[in-house]
Amino acid sequence: MDVVGQIIGGGVARILIREKSGVKLEMGDLLLVDETGDNSLILQVTDLQYHSQVPQSMRELISGMKLEGLGASLDFMEPELRNYIVAQAKAILQVKDGHSTIPKSLPDFFNSVRHVKEDDLKFLTKPDNPLYVGDVRSGSKILDSKVYVNARDAISHHILIPATTGRGKSNLVKVMLWSLLDLGGFGILVLDPHDEYYGRNEKCLKDHPQSENLVYYSSEAPPGANSLIINLESIKPHHFSGIVSFSEAQNDAVNLAYHKYGKNWIIKILEGVSLPNVKETTLSVLIRKFNTILGIYIDDKGNFQSRNRLFSDTAGESTIKDIIRSLENGKIVVIDTSRLMGSVELLVGSIITGTIFNKYQRYKAENLLREKPVIGIVIEEAPRVLGGDVIATQGHNVYSTIAREGRKFNIGLIGITQLVSLIPKTILANMNTKIILGNEMAQERSEIMASASQDLSDDNRNIASLDKGEAIVSSIFTRFAVPIKTPFFDEFIEDYSNEEKEDKGKMAFI
């Protein structure tokens, strides 16, 4: 056994281990204590400290003498015995006969500990619907043990990815989406504000062998992609709920216009029709709001115009239905929103998400939900729609409704955020899988830890020290908070690139 230390004290939440000389334990290292029988305990290092048998004043004196050139040859006798490192660890899992349980007792005093090896993690079996998120990480060492979550459970119970910029969240999402394309049968809507998932100019999801299950929409569609055009008739007043704030008078006007003109309500407002009991000024403000927020207006010749070319009065009639159908067929739909303003992006998402949510509610009522794929909605900067302030001032929107109720209808969010603290605790508590990436903001770390599915109260430094691609998966579907390293996407897909492409045969043109 490659002993790396020995238990020398502490308690249940804080086991102290003296590090063996020459061994460099790391924050987050997974250690194992072999006990009697086929019984072992897995520990995780949460802190490291210097300890010494030499009094502090003596250490300071010797250091000073060496620094000032008065005793270059001075050294401690048997320094590996006198000066050493004590690791603080927490027991995260008890493994007995291949089964894991939450530890309820302490390992034997003075027991030796070693690094966890791949064989020790055999209990980490591949679940149904395995969604790959990375490999088990012990400190900065990557073990040959893949970590999967059950996609069906995890997505329907919402996934939160808290991370600050540059910690690898896009890379993680790319790997997850790639893995979902492998799996198939999951309807995933990706609102992509950086146009980074499809792979317009580089390798990405479009290069997946099952790319027929990927649908891409963009207002600048490359060949083969779909134009992101939404017909005005697809938009209903409730799609604006919680996304664009209307005054009470404006709300009344909007609902009245919808009641009177049905699908043509927006165009009628833009054309300046008068509505009973609605002031001219209210309509003028609405026209201005549609112009500034959605970029739509009627030009001098009386023609409808859309500045971002997203909305149309003639094209895009089937866009929403097409997207919904793709999702219901278990495809991944990536929507390039990089050319849209934030509120328009959320509105587009609201139209699609609201429609699929209503459909799934109906399927549940008709007992058809089991036949339908789980739907996941990937949304960046989640506090824009899940933030406490936003909900308080603009009311609930379809995203917050899904965060609270989506689970019942097999619809979940995959929310990405830098600022967890803006999301109310009630919503955070509903996001049952958190893939925690590095975060240097103390307040954000404490919010993440407080809402995790496992006790991460000792992991403050661990989270702060997570490097790019390193993460902790805390989920109600995992026994413990699993430290992982997500591979770099480009390296991850290399294996696929080498696969032989299916020979489709020569095409005959008739």
Place this chain on the structure above:
Amino acid sequence: MYKFAHLADCHIGAQKYPELKELEMNAFKKCMDRCMVEKVDFIVISGDLFHSNLPNMGAVKEAVEKMKEVRDQGIPIYLNYGSHDYSPNETSIIDLLNSAGLIQKIVEGEVKDEKLKLKFFQDPATGAKLCGISARKMGLESSYYDALDRESLQNEPGFKIFVFHSAITDFKPEFLAEMDSIPLSLFPRGFNYYAGGHVHLHSEHHPEGYGSLTYPGPLFGSYSKDMEISARGEERGFYLVNFQDEVKEIEFIPLPVCKYEYMYQDAYGKNAIQVQNDLMDRFEKIDVEKKVVLLKIRGELSGGKTSNIDSRTIKDILTRKGALYVGINRHGLTSREQVKVKITESDIPSIEKRLFTDRVGDLNISEAKLQKNNGIKLAVELLRTLREEQKLNEKKKDYEERMKNVAIHTLHLEEVFYEN
């Protein structure tokens, strides 16, 4: 200034009832006559001139006579296959008429290094250049668009027309959302005119980077749904396009061949007798003289059987009142007394597709080509092709052989059944 006519989806030979057959042919003849009156320089037909690749010969004869008149006036007809008159081995009636020089198929190309390079056909009188892609069964033409060498097409100088027979995702009407379609991004840019077919509604579009793009819709219609849409006010006709170096004017020319009467009867909450009585009251008040009457009955009856609403009686009454033809759509009619079969679709192809969709999951099939959407498409297509009836003067043995070949082609089993 030059002028051409653009029509599509004539579906000659689709109608079975004599009254409708006559209207279908009248629509085509009126269109050709108008083209001659307008002295168009050429005619573009964007697919489905005929309803099948081997249509009823009586209908073919009449159509050919009219097209001969057009040709004798020096007006060429350019066209592509539609999804109905397509033939995988180029033995369609279209190929026959093409060989005879009556029409000119303008779809030709070569696949080199996995790129499809299309050939242009030039109209001698106007210099307009035409090329295009035919439809294939089950939307399989999408592979042609994927492989299309767009750059060479875009770089071709002159006045260019792209002829196609596919729905475009961007312009698909909402009620046709289920229809297979090609994204506009796969079309070559820079053509002056995009002559579309397949979508049975007329529409005109001007997408940025592309020229004018139109769908004329059918001249009359092939399915009851088409007639229902016509009865609800959709004009049927074709486009006249004036051009020089670019498109100057596009005009939709309506060609009404009959008057319609559309009636919708909501049966919800009423029993069969009440619905029948309501209909009789309504029939009293309407004028159906020389009209095509489309009656749609939907909803769940509170009592009685759906068969208690007697279609024969309804047709007799309306025919006695002078109706030219009576079509009754009762696919959405159910009764609480009968076993509930949930039908939301309102036309037979959609219902068939829905039933296949509901059942395909119950089958344990390992062949990927027969699973899910592929299997559904194949089943729908096979059903459609096998529905074709024995032709007049066709021997039973020949009919069986023909149907066997059609089925083999539909199922792509040529390699299994044919030696070469």
